[in-house]
Amino acid sequence: MTSGVKIRAELLLAALLTAAPAAFALDAPELMTLLAAKRSGEARFTEQREVKGLDAPLKSSGTLSFAAPDRFSRRTLAPRAESMEVVGNIVTLTRNGRSRSMALDAAPETEAIVESVRGTLTGNLASLQQHFQVAVQGSAEQWTMELKPLTPRLQVMLAAVRIAGQRGELRSIEMRMADGDRSVMQIEPVAAAKQ
Secondary structure, eight states: OOOOHHHHHHHHHHHHHHOGGGOOOOOOOHHHHHTOOOOOEEEEEEEEEEEESSSSOEEEEEEEEEEEETTEEEEESSOOEEEHHHHHHEEEEEETTTEEEEEEEGGGHHEEEEEHHHHHHHHHHHHHHHHEEEEEEEETEEEEEEEEEEEEEHTTEEEEEEEEEEEEEEEEEEEETTTTTTTEEEEEEEOOOOO
């Protein structure tokens, strides 16, 4: 390649990169396709909750797992063991060796909060759009998704959910409650075991 052709190619590439950054932007359907490609996964989490009236944040840690299309579990290991397991429309909460199950559609607010995470993990845009206005920013390499509740009933409880990730993996989930309480979960995916 002659130096003149090489310079023109470099200038063209530079012009494309600076003139059209939106061409690399990610939209909600593209993000959901990336997320849906991962059919299952496991991760470790650390969470910090800021609750009005408490002097210090509440901290917890544990594991998350999911399997498409409708399984999600959160197992808190510290400060005390408890779990939430969602399969289809049934959520089971376990604490102190006692379990309680209920249908998600019997508690629409709980269903929406569960779907904000499960729907994102499984790339189910239709499920997210039943409960939230969905806005995506960034590129496939580094994206954020803001979920704002659609119904007044949910808005009374939840202000917004902000999820950040890289490609098909979630890295953080921030929930801002309507009363000012807030939780931020940092997520570290666990590499799949080699077969």
